Amino acid sequence: MNEKARGQGLLSVEQALEALLTRAEPIGDREEVALDEALGRVLAEGQASPLDVPPHDNSAMDGYAVRCADLDGGGALRVGQRIPAGSQGAPLEPGTCARIFTGAPIPPGADAVVMQEHCRVAGDRVTVEQPARPGQHVRRAGEDITAGAEILAPGTRLRPQELGLAASVGLARLPVVRRPRVALFSTGDELAAPGTALGPGQIYNSNRYTLAGLLRNLGCVVLDLGAVEDTLEATRGVLRRAAGECDLILTSGGVSVGEEDHVKAAVESLGRLELWRIAVKPGKPLAFGAVDGTPFMGLPGNPVSSFATFCLFTRPFLLRRLGVQAVMPRVVGAESGFDWTRPGDRREYLRARLEPGAEGRTVVTLYPNQGSGVLTSTSWADGFVIAPEGRVIRRGDPVSYIPFAELMS
Secondary structure, eight states, X not given: OOHHHHHTTOBOHHHHHHHHHHTOOOOOOEEEEEGGGOTTOBBSSOEEOSSOBSSSOEESSSEEEEOGGGGTTOOOEEEEEEEXXXXXXXXXXXXXXXXXXXXXXXXXXXXXXXXXXXXEEETTEEEEOSOOOTTTTEEOXXXXXXXXXXXXXXXXXXXXXXXXXXXXXXXXXXXXXXXOEEEEEEEOTTEEOTTSOOOTTOEEXXXXXXXXXXXXXXXXXXXXXXXXXXXXXXXXHHHHHHHHHOSEEXXXXXXXXXXXXXXXXXXXXXXXXXXXXXXXXXXXXXEEEEETTEEEEEEOSSHHHHHHHIIIIIHHHHHHHTTOSOOSOOOEEEEEOSOBOOOOSSEEEEEEEEEEOGGGOEEEEEOSOOOTTOTHHHHHOSEEEEEOTTOOBOTTOEEEEEEGGGTOO
């Protein structure tokens, strides 16, 4: 963080994240779910394999199982048996081979598999036309997983490949952390619901749908409380209800010192509130606190600021509460396809997307209007370019880029 931002009392992104993550107490509740219901859930405890994978030596190819010593004379071998996957062959007799298929167990006595493409077949006789070595095209028992080894660590977010891994060792159910319950509401008489006519001075409530979608992408159960009447009594009432039912209370806008901004006063009357100013753009103001012991987070009201601060701060907070340790998104290198010549004293997250550049290169380009109220930029973009504090970026410079795919799950 540069001296100007520090002088303004702004927290760096890293300082704000550290403060949030140290306050992210784990959700202790867990449940057991069937494997086909576990996608996206967070594993509550590590899982060990009860068996070797593969459970037996098996063929990696369609071909012929042989004893290498029988090939030294160069003569043809008699096909003594046929072993498809899912069956068990008999011991290999000297001077014979076994027709074998991918995944089938290696018969006792065989020590290699020869690909069918390297064999000449005449009736029940096979001539191997290329040298074979012991272990060739044989998958050994336990080659992938040994019995007793941990295959999934606690805190793992279960993707399709983790579900397949669990299935490969016979696990039908997994212990997972209970889904976070998040109460979401907005304040402001200026907000109208889509599908209704706008009154004088009103705007449609977009943040409600953006934030609810982001929460559901994380696997949260959303208690959508809609728009709350702009009174202290109504705000206190909805906060009490949310605190009794949820793991996090999330709002956008309304946490300021204005006469019609009642969230700050309501939270402070029921618990505690910290207001942070962060050296980030869009998004500088962020509120964090608790209502009757339930964490509260207030995001900025501008739609892009709300979107960005959720991705940067709310998402890692919720993931850490689920027990995930690696909560930060993957940042990749990219080539700038733009000039950024007006750096400020806050780190900027610019809405951008990857596009074809000259000579077959891929470059990252910016949406032309980076205003915090321009929600179109988040739909047009497929990620954020990070513009460090005070840094000029020229076309062709290397830049850091966060794909939205890293932030939407």
